[in-house]
Amino acid sequence: MTTASFELRLTRFxxxxxxxxxxxxxxxxxxxAGHCPRGMTVQATANARGGKRHIVxxxxVELRRPEHLAYTWAWKGAARCPKACTR
Known part of the structure; x- marks a missing residue:
């Protein structure tokens, strides 16, 4: 049995x-405000310190304002993203 992998890369300017x-x-x-369509709301908290969880x-993972932000991303019930997302 093979394990499917999925990678998504987005680049935005x-x-x-x-x-x-x-x-x-x-x-x-x-x-x-930035993570949902107009007319919808989400509940978010932020604790922007390396290694700390953000509820979203x-x-x-790594924070150097303003040039670098790396974080993991996951949805409820899904496995955590194995690599950090980088901004």
Whole structure:
């Protein structure tokens, strides 16, 4: 039996200051606003310190404001992302 693997790579160029983009991933209010379609709401908390959990679904792994943010990502009931996502 083979194990299926899945990798998804997205690259986005955002016309905003690096600090603002970084903050959108570590600030709970900004995080909840940016992770759902208009008209929907999500509950988010953020504790942006390396190795600490963020409720959205993963762990902050490495933080160097504003140039680098690495975190894991997972959905409830799914295995944790084995590699850190990098921003």
């Amino acid at each position: 955002i016309r905003a200051a690096r600090e603002k983009v970084y903050d959108a991933f570590v600030n709970a209010e900004l995080l909840s 679904g993963g762990h902050h």
